[in-house]
Amino acid sequence: MKKVKLLLLTLLLPILAIAQETQPVKKPVAKKKGPLMGIQADLLRGPYLQMATPTSMTVRWRTNVYDRSRVKYGLSSDSLNMRTDDSSLVNEHIITLKDLKPSTKYFYTVGNLADTTLQGDEENYFYTFPETGSEQLVRIAGFGDCGNNSINQRSVRDQVVNYLGDKYLNAWILMGDNAYSDGTDAEFQAKFFNLYKDNLLKKYPLYPVPGNHDYHDFNSSPANDQNKIAYYQNFSLPTQGEAGGVASNTESYYSYDIANIHFLALDSYGPDKKGTHIYDQMGEQVEWVKKDLAANQNKQWVVAYWHHPPYTMGSHDSDKESLLVKIRENFIKTLEDGGVDLILCGHSHVYERTKLIKGYYGKEADYDAKKYEISSSTALYDGSKNSAPYLKSKTKTDGTVYVVSGSAGALGGHKETWPHNAMYYSNNEVGGAVMLEVEGNRLDLKWICSDGKIGDHFTMMKDVKKDEEKTLKQDKKLTK
Structure with missing residues (x-):
């Protein structure tokens, strides 16, 4: 009886080995990391504006995956000739635009370093604050x-x-x-x-x-x-x-x-x-x-x-x-x-x-x-x-x-x-x-x-x- 069991075990080992080699390997589930994983980032929140001053504005938004950040901006919606980037991989995007002019209207878009625009048209704009102490309305x-x-x-x-x-x-x-x-x-x-x-x-x-x-x-x-x-x-x-x-x-x-x-x-x-x-x-x-x-x-x-x-x-x-x-x-x-x-x-x-x-x-x-x-x-x-x-x-x-x-x-x-x-x-x-x-x-x-x-x-x-x-x-x- 022992000889029969040994014979069966000898015959099964190669089969088990082959089955193990052909079994798909389970990969760990990775966090969505935007372009690095080939996943398109989607806008979940924003954009919204914070910490305004006469010469700066902070733009925030949230994406569903980790991505790099870019804000393009300019004095008209069809001429966004300035930009501020952040190469950090984040899903809470916080970009501060600096060296702006007081009481000036700027149009802007939010997106990533691949120049993908998540939002931005003629309705995406802001005015910087007036100069401190000025008396305008x-x-x-x-x-x-x-x-x-x-x-x-x-x-x-x-x-x-x-x-x-x-x-x-x-x-x-x-x-x-x-x-x-x-x-x-x-x-x-x-x-x-x-x-x-x-x-x-x-x-x-x-x-x-x-x-x-x-x-x-x-x-x-x-x-x-x-x-x-x-x-x-x-x-x-x-x-x-x-x-x-x-x-x-x-x-x-x-x-x-x-x-x-x-x-x-x-x-x-x-x-x-x-x-x-x-x-x-x-x-x-x-x-x-x-x-x-x-x-x-x-x-x-x-x-x-x-x-x-x-x-x-x-x-x-x-x-x-x-x-x-x-x-x-x-x-x-x-x-x-x-x-x-x-x-x-x-x-x-x-x-x-x-x-x-x-x-x-x-x-x-x-x-x-x-x-x-x-x-x-x-x-x-x-x-x-x-x-x-x-x-x-x-x-x-x-x-x-x-x-x-x-x-x-x-x-x-x-x-x-x-x-x-x-x-x-x-x-x-x-x-x-x-x-x-x-x-x-x-x-x-x-x-x-x-x-x-x-x-x-x-x-x-x-x-x-x-x-x-x-x-x-x-x-x-x-x-x-």
Whole structure:
């Protein structure tokens, strides 16, 4: 029997050897690496514009495979005679165009080093910022709590685009909660990038701040883990004063200039490296804010924006929610003393606007118009009674206007004491976004609603001579 088994084994060994030699070898699955593997790269996200200055612009996009990066650009869509390349294999493409001319229109395409164009036609263009300190007309749109993939989000977007028409938008800002409900990369794609890619992202540079929902992507709170969340992965923001202001050394908060406006973009939710927050007077962010404001006293206008409002009775209650209370009691005096003219926030899914006020840090019941209002005017500047513009001085801290605009996507809700006593105008029924228009010593803010109407507006002017007050005319710029 043993001899029979040995004979069978002897006969089978060659057959097994042959079978082993002819069996296909399984190759390891390789990552898609674009041209190196003969796979065509496809555009998954963008292009979108970041870190704009008078002489530079950062262009970002995402591809499905690893590829090298090229941006071709020029002064006309049929003459893209300049280019910037990056030979690194990446799927998150970040290219900064330098040595540009201020206030200049550039057309561009995005692609790879094989000169494959992923996107680029006459609708792919941008304008560089005006020279810092210049007084030409600039427009900045502000979207709060936008990323929920709702009908309201689309309607607000469309009405902002309709308002612009052929007018250019120098930049747009986000006041947080940019992708509901957890700020994941997939939510950013579906509820932010996909919705704004055709009308806004590829033309107008974006300067965002995070909200609490943008932090839900990562469960840990230490500041050194913040860069792991999708918000910080998806945006390129100035940390070294590249766009104006004092270097912050973090993308959590930063500053920049557009013409004669200085902007502070702040983080009202995340902790800094020491574990302190925006309401901690000895915290890193507050110390930076003080330095930045002190270094920019020469700017004609100063605007600050972040997510959590100091005053609201919309979907959130600034009397009861501890974060809002701490910001009001411990932080906003720093901004008022530093000469901030306008503060924009989101979080509450409504629109609310104060008059020009100063020194009010208490609860709603503590509000006293005679004590805290610098001006009793509505500032509508439309010929109606008591509608003169707010008048301020460049060299004095003459009060601040506070705006809550958190209904560019999420919408509705109010507390029992709605509207807040400090508010001149409040609306929780219609969504909208704010449009800031500044020319020289005149600032206008308009709330553009999802129904196409301008629901609220006000005008502020600086350094107008007293003897000129009686000659103010609507839609006229005043100078010294």
